[in-house]
Amino acid sequence: MSFASSEPHQPVVAVVGPTGSGKSDLGVNLALALNGEVVNADALQFYRGMDIGTAKITVEERKGVPHHLLDTMDVTQEASVADFQNECRAAIHDIHSRGKRAILVGGSGLYVRAALDVLEFPGTDPVLRRQLEEECETKGLAPLRARLEEVDPVSAARLGDARRVIRALEVHGLTGRPFSSFMPQREYFQPALQIGLNVDREQLRERLGLRVHRMVDAGLQQEVERLDAVGLRSGKTASRALGYAQFLKVLDGGMTADAAAEETIVATRQFARRQLTWFRADPRITWLDWQDPELVAKAANAVNAASAPTT
Template sequence: MSRPAPIAVIGPTGTGKSALALDLAERLGGEIVNCDAMQQYRGMDIGTAKLPPADRRGIPHHRLDVLDVTETASVADFRDEAEREIAGIRDRGNVPILCGGSMMYVQALVDGWSIPDTDPEVRARYERRLHEIGVRALHAELAAVDPEAARSILPTDPRRTVRALEVVGITGRPFSASRPTIGEPRWGTRMLGLRCALPELDARLAARTAAMFADGLVDEVRALVGVGLLDGVTARRAIGYAQVLDEMDDSQDIDAEGLARAEERTVIGTRRYVRRQRSWFGRDHRIGWIDTDTHGRADDAPTPLETALRLLGEDTR
């Protein structure tokens, strides 16, 4: 018996990936593999829009809540563990539904991207350099040794700037040289991308961020500080968490003005991230795109599930 091919549900933040992944898993007999780097962290729930267990419809989810906030998320570790999860799902005769918008995580799986694992000494060297000169100056140093990587990384993104320089330091080659050629997806993975016009998506992101703050993001950050968030390298830089931490005083208090600034900066950071996602995924000719706009949508327009099933060649009845 042939083993089921995975389906990847990818695209920018806020386009409805989780809902479509659940619908497909229900319809086709699937299990969901998380491809969102920050949803791997235990306790980072509100700020990552992680689906609560009660909303998962009884469908198995993998690669959620597998890291403490003190641990560093690694694409190489994720790829190795997710490959094992995918093999197990296929062995059970179920369809792996890869769901998420972390760009390198997705490509590490579908293209077997072999990225060097982290080297604590090399990383620490660039972390110190970041602290000494700031992210923009460090980004300029990256541009000097790897212009292509620098063009794909915002000059305000410390985590990816440090990581690119770390890879250069480990391998002696540009970080961009490790990027795989887009070819036939591994395991015959069928790739679906969700997209939404920017004006509507920006409004969704603003509403989503407001809901996160209203639902207790600041209290979540305080709780995570108590279990070591400030000692972590990756988790503390997640969008939303970093902005709240920047506005907190030494006793983890935040005033009304600081709260408003944190929310505004979270919206801005999310919008910037979405534009990188759109650019990254937009280059991949293998993706079948599904529009999730609601403004101006005809009443008889197909649902995202119906469009997905059609793209997959499945019965839409």
């Protein structure tokens, strides 16, 4: 049975929620029901070779549904939300131009917002960035924070680590505007519907623990070793990924595999809590029970309701 809509101006569908909640499976099944194609919005699944540790959907699990923005980067490259915004919107436009339905799937909150919302990204200046980094190295963070408090007190109150403080000062130096003025409003760039997976938190905790152990059994340490040989440590984004950072310590002899697995479980559970906090703050999300046997049909019905022409 197909739930596909004939409405020409179809909303973008986004499947969101915490890691381990079943977003990838729902995305595929929705695509099959709605004549759709999936666009990845998980920042770590851009990376070629980072398969086990990111729970990347396999070719078999995709069930023939085209997936966009998977395996587009080497681990040495740094992910950019601004680049993703351009690439994602181009993919959505291409999918819709062919009469298909674009289904965005991922739990990277800022990336989802970049795809869906009116959101402007200021540029970068490597020279200015390096000057600020050198100042931080020689004088410490306090003078930079004091300067940020003068030009952008909102950001100064929100940002704690050196990297973000430096970025806020870089943006102010480039644009003359406070970094906080670039923060997104909850305004869709084009029609959109977000479907969130509502989880039982205790069940999710258990699932995430089991999932990490399955990753280890499937060869996570060997995957990290292979990626280390092609530059994983030099990648600012990839090297910090959950599981990968921990198992690099195993390769260095500073941690046992069991300890790395336990540290990964703790960090993954913390990450899932942050994701829930992020998505719960968005009142536009339609929440559905992650274990509802009618989940796909209910999600498809919600999409078709949102696609129906207004009278």
